[in-house]
Amino acid sequence: MVPKPSANLRRNDSPGDALTKSELIAELATANPHLRGQDVETIVATIFEEITYALARGERGELRGFGAFSVKHRDARTGRNPRTGASVAVDEKSVPFFKAGKELRLRVNVGKIPRASAATLKQA
16 A cells, blocks of 8 residues: 655645646655655656656556556558648657556545536536
C-alpha cells in the first residue's frame, strides 16, 4: 500500500494548475528534511529517465497504485489539412500512453458525486 502524502504535499491551488517538476522537487525536499535538495532532484530525475528509457526500448513502466506508462503504435494514415481540406500523408509513429492505476483513480474521484446521484439532483 502506498503511504498517504504528508500535509506539505497537499496542494490547495485552483483546479487546472499544473505541478511542475521543480515544484515537485521542492515539495518533496520540504517533506523530507533528512534528504538534501540535490538528492531529491537526482531521485526525481532518475525516476523520469528510467521510465523514458523503458518506453524508448518499447517496454512498459509501471508504478503500482499510480499507473502504467506504455507505448502505442499509430499506423500511417491519410489526414486532412484543416485550413485547406487537402489530403496529407501522416507517417506511422509511436506515442507515449498513460493509464491511471486504481488507487490514483479513487483518490482523484474522492468527494465527487456519482453520475446517478448527479442526475437525481438535477431532476429535483
